[in-house]
Amino acid sequence: MTEKPIISARDLSVHFTLRGGALFSTQTLKAVEGVNLDIPKGSFFGLVGESGSGKTTLGRAFLKALKITRGEARFNDGEVDYDLVTLPKDKLRDYRKRAQLIFQDPYAALSPRMTVRDIIAEPLEVMGLTSSREETDERVREIADKCRLNLEHLRRFPHAFSGGQRQRISIARALVSNPRFVVADESVAALDVSIQADILNLLKDLQKELGLTYLFISHDLSVVAHICDHVAVMYLGRLVETAPTRELFAAPRHPYTKALLSAIPSLDPDNHGDAQKLEGEIPSPTNPPSGCKFHTRCPYAIDICKSVEPELAHSGMEHEVACHRWEELAEA
Amino acid sequence: MTLLTVDNLTLKFDTDEGRITAVDGVSFEVNAGEVLGLVGESGSGKSVTAKSLMKLNPGNAIYTPESKITLSLEEGDVDVLSLKGNKALRVVRGGAVSMIFQEPMASFAPAITIGAQMVEQLMLHKTVTKKEAKAISVDMLERVGISDAAKRFDQYAFELSGGMRQRAMIAMALSTNPKLLIADEPTTALDVTIQAQVIDLMKDLVAEFHMGILFITHDLGVIAQTADKVAVMYLGKVIEYGSVREVIRTPVHPYTQGLINAIPKLDDLDAELTPIPGDIPSPLERPTGCVFHTRCPIAEPVCSQQVPEMTAFDTNHTAACIVAARQRSAA
Numbered sequence: 255m256t257e258k259p260i261i262s263a264r265d266l267s268v269h270f271t272l273r274g275g276a277l278f279s280t281q282t283l284k285a286v287e288g289v290n291l292d293i294p295k296g297s298f299f300g301l302v303g304e305s306g307s308g309k310t311t312l313g314r315a316f317l318k319a320l321k322i323t324r325g326e327a328r329f330n331d332g333e334v335d336y337d338l339v340t341l342p343k344d345k346l347r348d349y350r351k352r353a354q355l356i357f358q359d360p361y362a363a364l365s366p367r368m369t370v371r372d373i374i375a376e377p378l379e380v381m382g383l384t385s386s387r388e389e390t391d392e393r394v395r396e397i398a399d400k401c402r403l404n405l406e407h408l409r410r411f412p413h414a415f416s417g418g419q420r421q422r423i424s425i426a427r428a429l430v431s432n433p434r435f436v437v438a439d440e441s442v443a444a445l446d447v448s449i450q451a452d453i454l455n456l457l458k459d460l461q462k463e464l465g466l467t468y469l470f471i472s473h474d475l476s477v478v479a480h481i482c483d484h485v486a487v488m489y490l491g492r493l494v495e496t497a498p499t500r501e502l503f504a505a506p507r508h509p510y511t512k513a514l515l516s517a518i519p520s521l522d523p524d525n526h527g528d529a530q531k532l533e534g535e536i537p538s539p540t541n542p543p544s545g546c547k548f549h550t551r552c553p554y555a556i557d558i559c560k561s562v563e564p565e566l567a568h569s570g571m572e573h574e575v576a577c578h579r580w581e582e583l584a585e586a
Numbered sequence: 587m588t589l590l591t592v593d594n595l596t597l598k599f600d601t602d603e604g605r606i607t608a609v610d611g612v613s614f615e616v617n618a619g620e621v622l623g624l625v626g627e628s629g630s631g632k633s634v635t636a637k638s639l640m641k642l643n644p645g646n647a648i649y650t651p652e653s654k655i656t657l658s659l660e661e662g663d664v665d666v667l668s669l670k671g672n673k674a675l676r677v678v679r680g681g682a683v684s685m686i687f688q689e690p691m692a693s694f695a696p697a698i699t700i701g702a703q704m705v706e707q708l709m710l711h712k713t714v715t716k717k718e719a720k721a722i723s724v725d726m727l728e729r730v731g732i733s734d735a736a737k738r739f740d741q742y743a744f745e746l747s748g749g750m751r752q753r754a755m756i757a758m759a760l761s762t763n764p765k766l767l768i769a770d771e772p773t774t775a776l777d778v779t780i781q782a783q784v785i786d787l788m789k790d791l792v793a794e795f796h797m798g799i800l801f802i803t804h805d806l807g808v809i810a811q812t813a814d815k816v817a818v819m820y821l822g823k824v825i826e827y828g829s830v831r832e833v834i835r836t837p838v839h840p841y842t843q844g845l846i847n848a849i850p851k852l853d854d855l856d857a858e859l860t861p862i863p864g865d866i867p868s869p870l871e872r873p874t875g876c877v878f879h880t881r882c883p884i885a886e887p888v889c890s891q892q893v894p895e896m897t898a899f900d901t902n903h904t905a906a907c908i909v910a911a912r913q914r915s916a917a
Contacts, residue, residue: 304777305748416865417628446627446804451848452861473777480850480859503852517782518852519807523830526811531786532779535747 258330259292260435260467261316265325266291268308268315272540281540285311287491288325290566293435293469293484295331298461300482300499301471302514306536308491309471313437316469317353318346329353331434351381354433358440360420364412371408374398374426383431393430400463401426402456418449422456429460439471454481475518479503484572487511490539490547493566497573507575507584509552546578554579589798590616590639590657590766596650597631597638605648606869608634610822610877616766616798621788623813623830624802627845629866631822632802636768639666639800640678640685657682659765681711684759688771690751694743701739704758711762726757730787749780753787760791770802785812806849810834815902818842821867821877827896828903838914839905841878876908884909 268286273279286308293299303309314320316327318338327338329349336349357363364373374394377383384390395405401422412420421441428436438457442450458481460466472478478485479499486496487508495508506512513532520526534551537543543550549559558578566576569584577583597609609631616622626632637643639655655666659682669675677683687693695703704723708714714722720739727735730753743751752772759767769788773781789812792799801812809816809830816833818826818841826839837843844862851857864881867873873880879889886909894906899914 304779418865446866447806447845447848448627448862449865450861451850451859454850454859455861474850475778476850476852479852479855500855503855513779515852517778519781519785519805519811521807521810521834521846521849521851523810523834531782533783535749535780536777 257295258332260295260331261291261293261327261329261469263289263291263316263325263327265289266312266315266322266327267324268311268320269323283540284491284542285539286315289491289493291486291493291496293467295467296461296465297484298458298468298470298482300478300485301469301488302473302475302478302485303488304473304514304536306490306539307488308539309488310439311491312488313355313439313469313471316435317355317437318349319355329435347381351383351431352433353435354428354431354437356425356428356436356438356441359444360417360424361444363424364420366412369409369411370398370403370415370423373412373423374408374430377427377431381431394426397426397430400460401429416449417445418452421445421449421453425453425456425460429464429466432464433466435467435469437469437471440473441470442477443472443474450477457481475514487514490536490542492547492563492576493574494548494577495573495575496566498571501570501573505584507569507573507580508548508577509554509583510548513551546576554583587618588615588658589618590800591655592635592639593654593656595635595638595653595655597634597643597653598648598650599644600646600648603870607872608647608822608869609638612817612819612822612824614817614824614827616800618765618798619792619796620815621792621799621801621813623809623816624800624819625804625806625809625816625845626819627804627866629821629869630819632819633770635819636685636770636800636802639766639768640683641666641669641675642679657766676711680707680759680762680764682764683766683768684762684764685768685770686752686755686759686772688774690748690755690775691743693755694751696743699740699742700746700754700758704739704761707758708761722761723757726761727754730754730757730760730791731783732757748776749783752776752780752784756784756787756791760795763795764797766798766800768800768802771804772801773808774803774805781808788812806834806845818845821869821872823877823906824896825878825907826903826905828900828905832900832903836903838899838903838910839878839907840882840884840910842905844881844883876906 266289270283272281272283301309315322322339329336329338371394375390378390403422442453470482482499485499485502487494489510495511532551545561546559546564549555564576564578566574569575593613595609595612599606599608624632649667657664657666666678705719708719724735724739732738732753773784813830816830817824820841826842847860862881875890875892876894879885894908896904896906897911898904
């Protein structure tokens with residue numbers, strides 16, 4: 255890779271302090287721990303994991319929407335190079351323009367008391383990106399058109415729209431400031447399948463047209479397989495595997511990734527997947543297991559897995575995996 | 587043996603904005619030991635149909651006189667829609683029919699222990715002492731794979747994880763030995779690895795208890811893995827009905843075909859995702875003729891005028907599409 259990644263994280267950790275059961279006692283929740291990750295510019299980068307894996311927290315850390323506890327995170331879009339840990343307040347405003355978020359639930363994300371035009375225009379006004387009302391209107395119309403919204407819709411209120419149309423409004427709002435990096439957090443999870451495909455195609459088209467980089471957070475591996483070019487898999491706050499999409503789906507190396515893939519119900523009634531069913535559930539992040547975080551559910555766990563945490567290691571071109579036994583398991 | 591017969595169920599709601607048709611002439615059957623999948627997108631009427639089986643729809647619901655729901659029990663047939671009063675309705679509300687819901691956290695009372703809730707409903711439906719009810723409940727919790735069942739019995743819903751809560755919900759629904767289990771999106775709120783566990787559990791339970799299950803979901807993959815038969819609903823109508831293999835492998839209705847094409851498939855990453863054009867119409871603006879004609883790629887002028895009948899495409903496969911039926915008879 256000659257070009258610098260747009261987002262690059264080294265040993266990134268986000269911890270939360272929780273009030274414990276007893277008075278004055280506190281617990282630390284390690285939502286994200288020691289993440290090393292590069293998001294190439296112009297990629298559609300997928301981040302998958304079950305609930306509680308820390309994928310939303312990692313996405314928000316990149317947006318500087320919460321405090322980074324330890325480690326490094328840099329943003330470089332070719333124009334600016336920001337250190338996200340120490341970014342001063344005056345630069346933060348500029349960063350907000352360059353990095354945006356698309357939410358999951360288009361019903362909750364839009365104010366019912368604002369017209370669609372005002373909803374889309376609000377970021378421009380808050381960030382002071384336009385100097386006149388005419389300029390704002392022009393910009394709103396332009397992005398609404400790109401998001402395939404009817405210009406007549408701009409005068410209406412969100413309640414008049416279906417889920418798919420609302421999600422197009424949220425996308426227009428996120429893109430109106432012309433960001434370079436967009437975090438899409440479960441952006442199609444609340445939509446019906448017939449609409450979901452439409453929004454995914456729109457995101458892909460907008461990427462080509464506007465040169466965006468996405469971090470696409472999802473629990474749905476089949477969606478990720480279709481739309482992303484790179485995928486990172488998280489488990490209990492750690493990255494366990496990253497690879498180009500095709501490689502990950504053709505040859506998953508981490509036992510957790512394998513189990514996730516085989517748990518997806520197949521459309522073929524006679525294909526019940528292989529017997530890779532996982533026992534139990536994801537442990538509590540306030541009291542994670544020692545060693546490899548996955549050893550409590552891993553069918554291949556041996557003694558070393560209980561004591562030593564595996565590092566993310568190269569296992570081929572751009573394919574990284576954090577597992578003590580990936581080599582022997584790949585041979586088997 | 588037919589356990590449940592739904593015949594020509596039509597259900598309307600009186601609202602401030604007018605009378606809305608939520609379910610329109612729906613018919614299907616569930617046999618003992620069989621899983622019927624009811625699949626459709628939001629607004630298709632699948633949950634409302636399920637609630638009709640327990641008469642749980644709100645007061646503004648109007649069932650047309652032709653609608654008939656018959657539950658065939660050993661003691662004789664029950665005409666569900668004619669049941670009146672809480673006592674008479676008990677047979678379909680936890681007695682012979684139980685229901686599990688999508689969100690287990692919302693379905694348990696937060697301030698009462700899991701055990702107390704299980705005992706309460708057992709004592710309502712069965713003539714058992716409190717002690718016996720507790721024994722049945724703990725046994726049931728163990729059977730759905732909850733470890734330390736005696737301890738869980740005294741815990742509250744918030745102390746259990748999501749998958750555990752859904753197991754407890756299933757244990758509670760099954761403790762009264764229902765003949766029919768209605769499962770309304772039971773795995774939608776769960777992670778895939780937990781979903782796989784719950785699907786396996788439900789399959790084992792059908793075999794063990796020989797119940798009939800009505801499995802409601804929007805996920806065709808889950809249907810393919812659990813159901814024997816499937817009914818596809820769109821805007822309150824069943825538009826395709828048949829054995830799961832036939833409907834998923836050789837769908838004939840353009841809506842079912844569209845749904846299958848819109849699903850991202852893992853075995854073919856190059857396949858383009860084809861959305862179904864347009865949005866689901868509002869129930870206030872129900873299309874005339876075939877309800878799907880506004881989004882249908884093969885619609886003809888006749889489709890907006892004539893309501894299609896369910897026609898047979900194979901021994902166990904019917905669909906309501908004028909164009910597909912004509913193409914078939916021409917072939």
